[in-house]
Amino acid sequence: MLHVIGVVISLFLSTLLFTKRGKSNADLVLAFWLFLICLHLFCYYLLASAKFLEFPYLLGLEIAMPLLHGPFFFLYTTLLTGKRISKLYCFLHLLPAVLVYIALSKFFLLSATEKIFIYENNGVGYLGLLKIIHFAILPSGIAYIIMSLYLIEEHRKNISNLVSYLENINLNWLRNLMIGMCIIWLSILLGNDISTFTLVDLYILFIGYSGIKQVGMFSNNVIPLPANNLEMGLLGTIEDKPLITTRVKYQKSTIGDRFLSEIHLQVKQLMQREKLFKDPELGLNELAEQLNIHPNVLSQVINTLENKNFYDYINELRIEEFKLILMRPENQKFTLLALAYEVGFNSKTSFNRNFKKKIGMSPTAYLKQHKIHLQATIRL
Known part of the structure; x- marks a missing residue:
């Protein structure tokens, strides 16, 4: 019964995202991933309940699906942390699963009776391929979790360079998804199919519950972006509004030390005179606008001469x-x-x-x- 609930909820959430107005690329990736989970749960339910005899044309689809979950989560994390990805980049991450389906193409061309016979005899005729796939699944999952963790940590550091407050920045959504993924892959390593797919069902319930609390995740509340931020990246969300930030990249040689010192003096004088740090939502962009300089320049000044990120600098003034x-x-x-x-x-x-x-x-x-x-x- 739990598997059926998981199938229904994942399909429902996927549909919500596909029909969401103003959906982002991250929303689309999450929608496809939820649909994949729905299909995977349904295939497992058929096998676990011995009802696959009624749906023989679905046999084999579940074999490469474990190789898709890691890439989908990684791509979702990549987009949600403000990075852009190309179609080729997506395809390269999905390529291992594509190759597995190509290798299984002969199986998919078999009759329903032949497919059922192979399943009832533990994959006879495909044991070698199944072993290769089995040994590839776990390293793939671990690798994508590590890469996603790196992205989240990099994202956290970027935010510290751009805002003076972290409490309302919604990294919990990604962190919670990551924790759930880690638990599922741990079950794959130490548990069995029953425990793993039960955890997947609970994971879907959690996504649904957290997604409803996450303002705008599954709703049609479209938040317009400021016109002057069109070239800026979306690095996170602050409660019900997007956090628009510049990508801070610079080299020390690009700006002279004297110019840096002059800007630094202006920053200190402005803080002493106006006490802008008393604004709870003060950000790098707002302070740079007050000084009439580019945010990248201001970030370099604070990082170089104060030896701190923007977050620590403002909070130490407070x-x-x-x-x-x-x-x-x-x-x-x-x-x-x-x-x-x-x-x-x-x-x-x-x-x-x-x-x-x-x-x-x-x-x-x-x-x-x-x-x-x-x-x-x-x-x-």
């Missing part, structure tokens, strides 16, 4: 401002969290983490060390 306003007697009536919000943090978790990273102790410990007593302190 911590320093917090330390200043904490000492003012008129602020003793506020909580730590209220003061943290005042300097630009948008969550207790973000404030606590960045404070410990910068100061080396918790905010509460810092208060005790400096004998500062707030009237309404929330323990952080």
Whole structure:
């Protein structure tokens, strides 16, 4: 029964994505992948329930499918992290499965009776090919998981160079999909078909549940992109709106040290005068616009002269401002969290983490060390 539910839900989710208005290339890849999972689950259900006699024309389709899941997840991750891919690139990743189907072409031309006979006799006549495919499946899955993990980590680092807040950036969707894939491939390595396909059913249920919570994933709410960001890449999502960011690539030799120092001085003066870091959603693009310079130049200035990414630079300014306003007697009536919000943090978790990273102790410990007593302190 669980397999039937998995088939129905994966087909339903796939249909939602195919019919979604304004769907992206990532949506299309996910739609095809969900349809593949639907077909794979259905084929397994037929084999597990011995109903394949009623659908002999589907026999053999499931053999190469394990070689497709890794590439589809990798391509989806690639697109969702802002990279562009060509049709040839996609085909090259799908090529191993295509070659397997070509090798099985003789089987697909057999009559229904002959196909059933081969299945009932454990693949007689194709044992050599089946062994090769079996030994290729696990390395393929592991390789694509490693490559996808690399993309996600690279994506995370890119975001740190572009925004001053990470709490609302939706990397959880990719991370959760990755965790599910790892568990499934671990079952392939250590478990059996029953445990593996049961996990796939649960994985589909999870995708459906998480996808509904992920604003815009399966809905027709199309979010228009700003006209001046047409050449920028989509590196993630911030709750219900896309995070549009430039790809930061530069070489130190392209900009003179004197020019870098001048920009650096302008940045410091602007921060001291305007205290732009108090904006919880301050991003690299917005700050570069204030300075009337290209975001790549600003990123190079911060990375080179501050030896930090944009995220750490802005949050360290917030911590320093917090330390200043904490000492003012008129602020003793506020909580730590209220003061943290005042300097630009948008969550207790973000404030606590960045404070410990910068100061080396918790905010509460810092208060005790400096004998500062707030009237309404929330323990952080």
